[in-house]
Amino acid sequence: MRRGVRYVLVFLTILVGAAGILILTVFVQPNVLKSPIEQWVKANSQRVLAIGGDIQIVYLHSRIYIHVNDLTLSEYRQETLFAAIERARLMLSLWPLLHQRVVVDDFAIEGLRARLIRDQNGRMNIEDLLAPSEEALPFVVEIARTGTTDSNIVFHDAITQRRIEFNRLNVITGRITAESVDAIELKIPLIKIGTVVLESSDVDANKKADKILAMQLAVEQFALNNTGIMSGVATLSLQDITTDSDLNLHLSVFDVNQSEQADVPLSYGHLNAALIAQHGALALEIALDTALTVEQAGNRWEFDDFKTEFTVFHPEFVRAPVRGHFDGNLSLDVSAELLQTKLEGVLADSRTGVAARIQDFASPDITVDIDLDTLDLNALRPEIDLNKIPAETKALPEFSFLNNLNLNGSIMIGLLSIEGVRFSGIQFMMNPESRRNSTLNESAH
Template identity: 45%
Template sequence: MQRFFLFALVSIAVLACVVSILIMSIFFVPNNFKPLFEQWARIGSQRTLTIGGDVRVDFNNSQVIIQVNDVTLSEFQQDTPFVTIEEAQLSLAPGQLWNQRIIVDNVAIKGLRAQLIRDRNGRLNIEDLLRQSENPLPFVLEIVRTEMTGSDFVLRDEVTHHQIEFNHMNLTTSQVTAAFVETLALTVPLIEVGQVVFKNNGASMENKLDRALAMQLDVKQLEFNEAGVGNGSAVFFLRDIATDSYMNVQLSILETDQSAQTNGLLGNVRMDAEMAMQYGLQTVHLFLGTVFTVGKSGKQWVFTDIESEFSDFHPELIRNPVHGQFGGNLKLDMSAEHVQTELQGMLAGSRFIVTSSIQDFTNPVATFDIELDALDLDALVAMDKLKSPQNNTDSNDLPDFSFLNDLKLNGEITIGLLTAGGARFSGLRFVMTPDEQSLLNSITFGH
């Protein structure tokens, strides 16, 4: 019996020594484990993780503070950098590990550089990271606070040759879990939008700046559910730096009826939105309310019971603000790259019906059909902007709608009664095809 207790004591002592050595190795010589982290990333994600700086671990009361520098994660099965981080610090409370909870008190990231690329075949460079794991995480993760400063993010599309650069991004959040975001504040003082000219194999490129913008996003009490949407509110502000034009959007997602789940869809999600936009002298206000459903995959959205009111005013082009309202339905399928819209309403006292469809987001093919009961341009448009027809049906005397040709649309506009310059035209039908060089060549008249 004594030998048994002696053997047990010796075993416990040896085990304690081994555990102590491991703990000392992790917390006091953490650089010894850099190769293990890098190998784990290479095997688990087929991406190369490189930690150029030291890994530092400190203790502060009940917190463990981990700091890394000069971190690089490569593209999938490549050595090209995908994300680089100058400095990252993470503070966590290990006391909750026994309850299968990881509580991160603070995440601070400085100098993050990342790029999202769609290649010439339409594939995204993050598709491998978006795949859902068959095995859920064995713990619950909660982040109390996040702060990201001085970060840059690039969106590059090699199909359309467009590039958007988000420079000097700052992001702060509070209490983030897998199902809830308490607050989120994102500011981007400079967004460069342009086209990219690729040379040789695309390794070098020339960015032609088209527009410089600034952006701000504030989110409060955003809660997610199984379909990826839930309650919350957000305010989005976008400003054109050169012209000082702006767009301000306030969005509120109201109570969700979880009992309306059918065929993998979550129903009865009520959303209200308000938009104010100014571009030069033009101002636009829009109030929108709708009920929508979204697939659990997050790629099919159906908006029903749309109700809206809007106003549009440009002092140099129209006499008074133009008011209107519309309702209807909209279907968006991201996987099929298809948008279908059916709307009807009133515009400046005239009834209108709009049906439209957009297929293929890369090279969009747009079809539409617009019907207007009547359009009184004399009451809407400033007199010096109207051409005065001489009471005949010569197409040169009609108002100039040729700007619509630049939209490369395919469809027709029917106007029951058009009043312009004191003259009236009935049964007008404007037919547009992408091959038409002049819209006015395709006008027909009713009897």
């Protein structure tokens, strides 16, 4: 179980135990518990918890109701504010406690304010909370329902200098155990994305290019194991209010089983996904089917027997929708920040092979090798007035834009057709450092 969840559960257990003492001995006041709880959090998490409001504990109809106001939590080993909660309330069943079971009937948080940061080294300020716990909890925990309302979360990426604000976030979950979550409903009415405002005399440095988005997420009956894989169904809907663009994703994982090889837990499953996106004039559809293997804590993901079909269209770049399909495999090593894939298939009626490697996700080093047997640009390019094209550009198309991308690798084209002219054996070498031009062997007919 993740350490952050463990801290929450232990915190709940302390409150529950204290509530029992209060019920049995009318002499203990709930606010007496503030100091012990704050000291325990500081000793075990190296974060500072402060409870500014009163702790209220009420026993009614075999349930314990706990209300806490004005909570703040510091950054790891710092006094800087990490998160604050206006109000939190719990409703717990009393009798399961006698059997070392913590049953939370309802857990609600109002007014959460949190700041997530990725520093220049790529480390997140919540890594200590997400680290796996080595010790098992001495009790069983089950939460029937959770809810978070009116929450604001800010993500600051020091590497890309981007700032993302999630405003008025609302989350509702179904039953939660150590192994599974029945359902999640996530609504974010407003997301702002922009550059980080810097203290500078340069006027341009203080400008924000904000976008406004809306998002909804629904997850049904999925379960998590210690490799980080889930089984179940999830749907995501994302809309860009400023451009009237949207994205819809449907994801399902099934046939999940787990085994251990050389003391390393592995999970196996099958993944289906369908994505439909529209952004301005761009339209994209992707269908994916693949076997899935995940190692411990989700550090390594293997997508074997990878099959995908797609359609993409943009009237400024292609005449008609471009369709294709690929088979192959894909490997993702999260800890090493390495993504590798090798695919073969058909792209725009051309047999195509793709080998790609991405190292370092923050400042990616990308290597791509593409091999096409034919490429007919006459059939792909959008409708244009040929009389407006200079004669010197009608022969070979311009590919120098590839030099502006942070890419290494090559593009091999067996036969390229453009304006009644054919070029064979074309090789474009991509090297962002030397900015070399393409190497061309041509045979015109």
